[in-house]
Amino acid sequence: MKIVIATGNKGKIRDFKTIFSDVEVIGIKELLPDFEVEETEDTFEGNAVLKAESASKALGLPVISDDSGLCVDALDGAPGVYSARYAGLGASDEDNNRKLLAALTDVENRSARFVCVIALAIPGRDTRSYVGQLHGEILESSAGEGGFGYDPLFKTLQGEHLGMISTEQKGEISHRRKALEKLKHDASAFEILLNHDGGADK
Ligand SMILES: O=P(O)(O)OP(=O)(O)OP(=O)(O)OC[C@H]1O[C@@H](n2cnc3c(O)ncnc32)[C@H](O)[C@@H]1O
Numbered sequence: 001m002k003i004v005i006a007t008g009n010k011g012k013i014r015d016f017k018t019i020f021s022d023v024e025v026i027g028i029k030e031l032l033p034d035f036e037v038e039e040t041e042d043t044f045e046g047n048a049v050l051k052a053e054s055a056s057k058a059l060g061l062p063v064i065s066d067d068s069g070l071c072v073d074a075l076d077g078a079p080g081v082y083s084a085r086y087a088g089l090g091a092s093d094e095d096n097n098r099k100l101l102a103a104l105t106d107v108e109n110r111s112a113r114f115v116c117v118i119a120l121a122i123p124g125r126d127t128r129s130y131v132g133q134l135h136g137e138i139l140e141s142s143a144g145e146g147g148f149g150y151d152p153l154f155k156t157l158q159g160e161h162l163g164m165i166s167t168e169q170k171g172e173i174s175h176r177r178k179a180l181e182k183l184k185h186d187a188s189a190f191e192i193l194l195n196h197d198g199g200a201d202k
């Protein structure tokens, strides 16, 4: 069984591989090295649908995508859908993390949540999407080297530091896991995704 994911983010692919341990996960760049989609929508769902449909159309196969980000209450939900480019186009994770800590200097309310929207595009069908969230808070400084993106700055409500736990542990609690569980519960759609040749031989 193979699943194609329309993402260029290696951290997301690692998360998906851990969660889907019994399925072969293929990043779209393995099949289409130049694949890029401009994220022109202002919602996670809108951008997730854009990425999944564009990849599905290009391959003629069912594809999932992931649009995600960090929403900080004291910043009115920023960086939100702009999480990847918070410190500017082409910003690194370090640049984004530095900007976030600076924005929260002396801010007491540090509550935040990760949001992940997974879209499933199947040729000839309406695209569906599934949302997962993980609530927690932003630390005063980074902790740990694990994960990717904003993980080193995030502590869950239950006290786990995402930068200090393993990918397997993150895979049990994350926003990505929660969205994937919803997709799995959409049994007929999930079945079509799984029982399709993921195009790895192309
Ligand atoms: O669009 P694709 O190709 O999937 O890759 P991307 O990195 O651009 O992904 P997004 O557009 O969805 O932007 C999401 C950003 O939010 C952050 N992010 C998402 N999920 C995260 C997670 O589980 N842990 C830490 N940061 C995360 C991370 O910085 C991402 O770059």
Ligand SMILES: [Mg+2]
Pocket: 039, 084
């Ligand atoms: Mg992106």
